[in-house]
Amino acid sequence: MSQKTATSYGQVIEYIQDRLYLASYTHPPDAHTPFPYPSKQAKTPSKRSARQQGPVASATKLKAPVYFSIDRSLLYNAFHADFGPLHIGHLYRFAVQLHDVLGDPANADRGVVFWSNADSRSRANAACLLACYMVLIQSWPPHLALAPIAQMDPPCMPFRDAGYSQADYVLNIQDVVYGVWKAKEEGICSLKSFSLEEYEKFERVDMGDFNWLTPDFLAFASPQHAPTHVISPTSPLWEKLPKTVSEVVRSKELPTPFKNVLAHFSTKNIGLVVRLNSELYSPSYFTALGIQHLDMIFDDGTCPPLHLVRTFVNLAHEMISVRNKGIAVHCKAGLGRTGCLIGAYLIYRHGFTANEIIAFMRFMRPGMVVGPQQHWLHLNQGTFREWWFEDSIKDKLAALQPSTPTRGHKQRLASNGQTFTPPNGSQRRAALGEITTNGERAVSASLGVNDENLPAPTPGQPRKTSKIYGAASRHGSPQRSQPQDQEPYVRPDTEIMAVQRAGQGESESEEEYQLRMLAKRAASRSPNSKSPTSHGTGSKRRAVSCTTTTTTMQTTQEWVGGESDIENRVNRPKTPGSSSKSGNGSLSLGKVRSSPTRRSTESKTTISGVRKTSGRVGSMGSGSKVR
Template identity: 40%
Template sequence: MTSRLLFQPRLSRANLKHSTVLSTLFKMADDIELIGACELIKDRLYFATLRSKPKSTANTHYFCTDDEFVYENFYADFGPLNLAMLYRYCCKLNKKLKSFTLTRKRIVHYTGFDQRKRANAAVLIGAYAVIYLKKTPEEAYRALISGSNASYLPFRDASFGNCTYNLTILDCLQGIRKALQHGFFDFETFDVDEYEHYERVENGDFNWIVPGKFLAFSGPHPKSKIENGYPLHAPEAYFPYFRRHNVTTVVRLNKKIYDAKRFTDAGFDHYDLFFVDGSTPSDVITRRFLHICEITDGAVAVHCKAGLGRTGTLIGCYLMKHYRFTAAEAIAWIRVCRPGSVIGPQQHFLEEKQAAMWLQGDAQRSQQKGQCDPRLGGGILETCIYCRAMLSDGFSPPQNDYSGENGLCMTQGDKLRALKGRRQPRSATTGIRNHIWFSVDHNIPCQDQKTGLRPLEERCYISK
């Protein structure tokens, strides 16, 4: 032991200085990818845009979700990613932050220079910061654009034409924050399998926008069948799910394809508020929709042709009036719940209606508290009286003039439904199991075991 100590090299000041320099250089090389990255948790969590795939090191763990969570577009739309993907991302990141092997490492979520994927990645980590790190949307967004980070490509609608309305990263974060504040989602109890199951066309094609209040779904057909490979569901297919989840009212916004008596005979309230596919609702229709939803104790299931444009627009009006969402926040949240919602002129319609919806909502809340502000006038009271009169008088918007919705040509809703119906089940990389679906009701015709229709309430899984 003595001899080993005698011959052990002594570190001179020069050697110590040389060793320190080398250590610093190695650390700098390890950090080179973090130059310009945004920091969400000090010395712990980062977001970076990189040109090439980095290798994890002793001090840093890199991961990317660009090819794991992929948006299913209709046309030129590319995001934001849906609620299930946001949930899975948050679970993934929480697991990394709690991992024993990564305890002493910096965790870097990196994305590439594909501007569409980059925008979706930014919403994921920005939303995580809002939900779990308790940052405000503005704080999270400031972090995302800090350093050398360039601006982000804004999202657009699911229309075929030119984009006329930009939905920003900040809009999405603000919409998610507003939904979180009002209890629209809770990832501690969120059932991701149920969400991913029922969003599929073959399983009903519906999503909750406000759990317990608003369900958006694709329009039912007279008969459950598979037509040209596209599953169609009759009203009866929805009954078990609706009853179990206290859906008491159905609002139809498209032309009459099925007989409303099939819902009313089963104990559901049913209302027709038709307006042309791709267009915006009149003030009369908007007022009546809001009143119907306000006097309904249970949940309201709303549909048009595809359950995207007209459906999202009127639900957006309710969000603005009763929860004081901005138009952009409403559009963002509805699209996170049900991608592709609110299209073309409907986006601008919500912007134009925002001030009026806020005013009506404020007046209604003041009246409910018995503190009505005289500056707000009696507009909301007059509206309620007017809506009651319409309901008692059997008011119904004209149902004979469907313009482009006459069944002779493909409307916007037809095209969106067809595009959604052609989608293939996602790969296992998103965390979704591969299943064979089968019908448990022999009265519902089935094409084969993979695409067979069945009562929407029953989820039957058989591993491949």
């Protein structure tokens, strides 16, 4: 008799009063679904109007709201355990559907309920999509877009990366909204120049698998085509390379994805292609079209060293600001390593936070920045902003004109006395001599952070097709290659240090040093050394030496030469700057001097006449440098 109605899960949130709502239901809602918002009340009449007009109806009943959802039409293509956020193509289609519902004359006086399924993932995607719509299309400030959903009950599930390891870094809706808003404010994200047709076409693996992140950066997966070596202009193969877009289109040897990449790059003013993975194609296909190609290869699933990031930032900034051309970056899948370098530059140039830039890049190309690379961006974001500050200050100071000192300043200079040249002075000292500039900085090859603060590399990297990994990637992580000798792995956390009480001069020989130390010991005997102690034992100097030997290990892996790629190899966690070293360090404890005050307070000797050792730690002097 009674029809089964849908029950609301959580809250029905009002975004625009009496017009737009956000809700979630365990069953598809219909006209019989209870709507918690009351009917519109008529204006309360005043006493004077009530006498003149008589009784007025207490309320006017509203029409039932209209419901619509995207859970079955706009689906997220997950790599592994990730579920969102939905990308910019989803937002475009959602906006078109929402405007159709709002603009329908039949819904002019009805509320519109955008609903999702009751699970936490669907609720998170729906709330995030609606908030991004308000920011990017309706130009709401982020705080207004986030206010209705900030206290959702129950809360939404945070977003995770596309890797195969356990999630240890999450993003929430606020990160995505602020990332999209920041990109809009910086002028690098706009729907006015967005082409939905191109986006949905070229994001497919069989059509090229590339996406524009900003007007200057394109991320794409590595093309695969033989040969993979550089083709010399004197080689017969050079004549077969396509030199124009029309020749690329007519080529029958190139696969369709590679053909789309070459044609699109030539027509969209790409000036530089940066490859981060091993060679799977010949760079001569790009150089023949007038596009520069650069290899900056580092291991799959790892984080780039800072000196490589600094080099990439300099090249990218020159290509964008000076040559006014775009940059295309790729690794094997165009997700992890690609997101590291592009994200570092966008933080450097536009001041994003790590969470904002990761969220924005995933909004433009799902799956970007994987595993420990998220922590790496978070820990180094301050360094990337410092680079921009230093470069900006350097340019501003270089543009300043030298000013003539005032009269009072000249008098102060004349009273300074005799001037002298400081030792080891530099004749080429710049205006920023006290500041280590980016151009002169010797950036270490480390990751910029302690290796212990980064999780281990993930066992496998996400791909848009799982056939590369086979059954092993779907049911478990690949097995790590074990060394032949089953020795336990020792983490090289310590360096070899030698601590001595006194240092030896560079011009002093070993014999002179020993004689000087013997003379020093004879001259500094204890005042009570001549007096016999109890039981007739003399106070002899007791020397205690400790020898510490520390050995660090370095594991080297050799790869089979027959493989064409280095992408899916599992690496041990690396400690930056570690090397195989061993050494001995000697530590000697100084003498214990007795004094009348100490003799009166200390008790006491044992039956054999040996004084108890105190808990005080003697100073070791200055340690020698670590070599």
